[in-house]
Amino acid sequence: MHKLIIHGGKKLNGTINISGAKNSAVALIPGAILCDESITLTNVPNISDVDSLEEMLLFLNAKIDRRKNGEILISSENIENKRIDENLVKKLRASYYFMGALLGKYKHVEMCFPGGCTIGARPIDIHLKGFKKLGATIKEDGDNFIIDAKELKGTKIYLDFASVGATINLMYAAVKAEGETIIENAAKEPEIVNVATYLNNMGAKITGAGTKTIKIKGVKYLHSCFHEVIPDRIETGTYEIIAAAIGEKITIKNIIPEHVEALNEKLTEMGVDITIKEDKVVIKESKNLNSVSIKTEVYPGFPTDLQQVLASLMVIAEGTSTIQETIYENRFLNLYELMKMGAKIKISGDTATITGPTKLKGTEVNATDLRAGAGLVIAALIANGKTVINNADYILRGYENIVEKLKSIGADIELV
Numbered sequence: 031m032h033k034l035i036i037h038g039g040k041k042l043n044g045t046i047n048i049s050g051a052k053n054s055a056v057a058l059i060p061g062a063i064l065c066d067e068s069i070t071l072t073n074v075p076n077i078s079d080v081d082s083l084e085e086m087l088l089f090l091n092a093k094i095d096r097r098k099n100g101e102i103l104i105s106s107e108n109i110e111n112k113r114i115d116e117n118l119v120k121k122l123r124a125s126y127y128f129m130g131a132l133l134g135k136y137k138h139v140e141m142c143f144p145g146g147c148t149i150g151a152r153p154i155d156i157h158l159k160g161f162k163k164l165g166a167t168i169k170e171d172g173d174n175f176i177i178d179a180k181e182l183k184g185t186k187i188y189l190d191f192a193s194v195g196a197t198i199n200l201m202y203a204a205v206k207a208e209g210e211t212i213i214e215n216a217a218k219e220p221e222i223v224n225v226a227t228y229l230n231n232m233g234a235k236i237t238g239a240g241t242k243t244i245k246i247k248g249v250k251y252l253h254s255c256f257h258e259v260i261p262d263r264i265e266t267g268t269y270e271i272i273a274a275a276i277g278e279k280i281t282i283k284n285i286i287p288e289h290v291e292a293l294n295e296k297l298t299e300m301g302v303d304i305t306i307k308e309d310k311v312v313i314k315e316s317k318n319l320n321s322v323s324i325k326t327e328v329y330p331g332f333p334t335d336l337q338q339v340l341a342s343l344m345v346i347a348e349g350t351s352t353i354q355e356t357i358y359e360n361r362f363l364n365l366y367e368l369m370k371m372g373a374k375i376k377i378s379g380d381t382a383t384i385t386g387p388t389k390l391k392g393t394e395v396n397a398t399d400l401r402a403g404a405g406l407v408i409a410a411l412i413a414n415g416k417t418v419i420n421n422a423d424y425i426l427r428g429y430e431n432i433v434e435k436l437k438s439i440g441a442d443i444e445l446v
Contacts, residue, residue, distance in 0.1 A: 032426065034419040034433070036410035037442040038392055041315075042277045044439035046269045048284045049075040049430040050100060050259035053335075054221045056124035057198050058228055058259060059083045059104070062092070063131040064205060065232050067254040068105035074259055075430040076100065078423065082121040086114055086128065100259075113140035120144070122427070126154055126195060130202030133166060133177055143173040156196040160187045164203055164211065184209030184248055192217045192328045197244070198225050205234045207248040216244045219329040220289050224260045231255035263289035265429060266311075267336045268404050270294070272436075273313035274302040275343050276411050280439060283310040292332045296322050296340070300347055321349030321386065326357050338364045338401040342408040344384040345373045353382045364402035367395040371409055371417070392417040397424045404429065411441060 050073035060083060062069045074080060084094055084102075091110040095103040111132055119125045125144040132139040143154070158168055158175075164187075166179040184207050189196055197217040204211035216222065218240055226239030232252035238244040266285045273280035274297055287294070287306050294311075297304055300322050303314040321344065326334040334357040344351035345368060355361050362382055365375045370393050374385040392415030397403030403425035410417035419425075422445065425432060433445045 031420065032422040033446050034407065034410070034422045034425070035444045035446060036392070036407065036417045036419070038390075038411050038413040038415065038417060040276070040411075040440055040442055042272070042411070042439040042441060043279055045281045045283060046435055046439065048261045048266050048269070048282060049073070051075070051221065051224070051262035051264075052077055052079060052428045053194070053262075053264065054224045055080055055259045056083060056122070057127050057221060057225050058257065059087070059102070060124070060127035060131045061202055061225065061228060062087070062104040063090075063106045063109060063128070064135050064202060064229070065106055065252045065254065067107065068103060069232070069254060070256045071102045071104070072100060072256070072258045074100045074102050075262065077426065077428055077430050079122050079124065079427045082118065083124065086118045086125060089115055089118060111136045111138060116142045123195075126157065127199060127202065129157065129161075129175070129177065130199035133161060133179065134182070134203045134206050137179045137182065139175070139177040141175055143175070154195075156189055156191060156193050157199045160189070160196060160200040161203055163187045164200075164207055166203075182207035184211040184246070186212045186214065189213065189215040192242070194219050194221060197222055201225060201229065201236065201244065201246060204246045205229055205236070205248065205252070206250065207246075209248055211246040211248070213244040213246070214242065216242055217328060218242065220260055220263060220286070228255070228257045231257050261285050261289075264333065264335045264401070266290050267293045267333070268339050268408075268429070270297065270304070270311060270313060271339050271343050272408055272411060274300070274304075274316050274319070275346065275408055277313055277439075278315045279312070281310055281312050285309060285311060287311065292330060293336055293340070296324060296332065300343070319343070319347040319387075321347045321351040323352040325354040328357075334358060334361065335401050337361070338405040339408060341365060341368065341382070341384060342405045342412065344386060345390060345409065346387045346412060348387055349385075351384045351386070353384070355380050355382075363398040364405045367398070367402070367406055368409055370395055371413055373409075389414065391415055394418045394420065397421040400424050400428045407432070407436075411436075
């Protein structure tokens with residue numbers, strides 16, 4: 031495991047360029063299996079989750095040409111549909127996209143339960159229920175799944191929860207199914223639209239992505255395509271919060287402002303000096319921040335992936351801020367680490383109360399998951415003195431060149 035060492039209290043200035051979206055890339059890469067020729071993805075972030083997915087594709091005998099400019103060429107013509115090694119699957123949650131992709135193309139999958147961050151139970155019941163509706167049978171043996179279908183037939187599927195993962199997995203399973211599939215209560219996140227566009231670029235017939243109803247008319251063949259990963263809205267939000275917390279003037283480029291509207295509204299409410307332009311945002315030094323309350327919701331509500339990050343800004347705001355977490359039941363572990371740095375926080379069930387402003391002091395803390403780690407980076411940049419963040423590999427899973435990017439705007443940060 032790596033550590034991050036940060037000497038805080040230094041004002042930051044400069045420009046940050048946002049990378050391709052981690053949550054989009056990790057869905058698009060397994061989806062390459064469905065193509066009957068080859069695909070080219072651009073703006074793919076250089077993060078460890080992408081490394082892990084590449085390992086899984088190579089294990090299945092895909093051909094991959096990964097280039098330094100964020101471009102990946104994937105050919106799945108010679109895929110061997112075999113049980114994926116458990117050690118590979120357990121590395122990340124997004125490995126479950128292989129379920130939908132392999133089922134959609136080969137009508138057979140053997141996999142164990144996926145891994146990922148410890149932010150809650152995150153069951154895959156909704157995915158499996160959808161597969162069954164399409165005609166698959168599922169055998170479970172502990173953490174192992176065997177999913178089979180003589181044929182997949184289009185049907186109407188209602189999701190009990192608007193899950194991003196389930197929506198994408200069912201799109202993958204249905205894209206070559208016979209007839210039409212309708213997914214009701216579908217997730218609306220930008221990553222859903224990016225995946226649907228990707229499949230349509232291959233020749234799929236998908237409409238309604240980005241709304242609660244997605245319609246998929248099955249096709250028999252998917253051809254080559256060229257597709258770009260959208261900018262990362264969570265990375266965008268993370269750097270916006272960094273700029274609000276410790277920046278003098280920071281410009282964040284290569285963004286889609288509509289994707290971070292919920293955060294920008296809250297930053298404005300807090301008194302952050304933020305100017306939003308067509309594809310960038312400029313944040314100037316913001317003093318006397320106000321407290322704010324957030325409740326995590328599915329898109330376009332406030333994203334659960336940013337509540338842990340915003341918590342570190344709430345610590346230095348005047349008054350009492352509250353966070354209500356409605357998506358995952360175990361997403362306050364970062365707050366206990368913030369308390370080690372001097373934060374005044376109370377946790378009751380799904381709600382956390384943060385009282386500020388508080389001057390944070392550098393100390394040794396532990397990243398418990400990806401976004402918790404990002405929140406601790408922000409706290410360390412604010413804090414007086416030296417902070418050591420253990421388990422920094424979590425952070426490297428989702429933030430491309432985070433050390434280099436922060437150094438470029440004046441941060442004193444080192445990865446060891």
